[in-house]
């Protein structure tokens with residue numbers, strides 16, 4: 564038996580000169596990032612982890628579970644531990660777009676001594692769209708507003724215009740392309756409101772609508788799609 568210099572207790576095992584409990588308190592058992600940012604599909608709740616989209620039950624708890632599961636495969640143990648696993652997690656704040664969670668961890672040494680510790684992580688979720696939903700919703704838009712111009716922050720400008728116009732719910736997607744930003748909208752009224760709001764933010768030259776026929780609706784009417792081009796001056 565040896566005596567831990569930190570807590571004064573007798574201990575059969577010493578890790579870095581400390582008893583296992585003091586070792587965990589001082590060093591932790593894994594290198595845990597203070598914050599993790601991940602994209603979540605706002606249509607289906609899938610979460611993008613390490614470049615792959617993983618399905619969830621579309622609740623914040625389910626998304627956090629998936630994030631913790633992914634983290635557990637990537638955690639590196641603190642030396643001289645050789646392995647670490649996640650035993651579970653608790654939410655320290657209400658699960659939401661930004662949630663503070665506490666990971667319960669168990670590490671082990673090469674000799675098989677187990678050491679437990681807790682580590683807080685903030686998980687920030689960014690609303691996004693997964694490729695599958697993108698394919699689905701891109702078939703649903705009625706109007707495309709192509710915003711063109713070389714100024715930086717163009718996407719932010721379009722998003723701000725959409726907010727000011729009160730049409731966030733009518734936006735299928737805002738995406739950046741090589742030439743500018745495309746805003747896909749569910750109906751024509753939203754397009755004119757977006758264009759008016761954009762005009763108030765920046766000088767603009769608008770052409771269109773250019774109309775194309777894209778099939779037939781379920782009621783047998785011809786479906787059309789309009790495209791406007793808005794050039795920043």
Ligand SMILES: [Zn+2]
Nearest residue numbers: 567570582585
């Ligand atoms: Zn101790």
Ligand SMILES: [Zn+2]
Nearest residue numbers: 604607693696
């Ligand atoms: Zn999705």
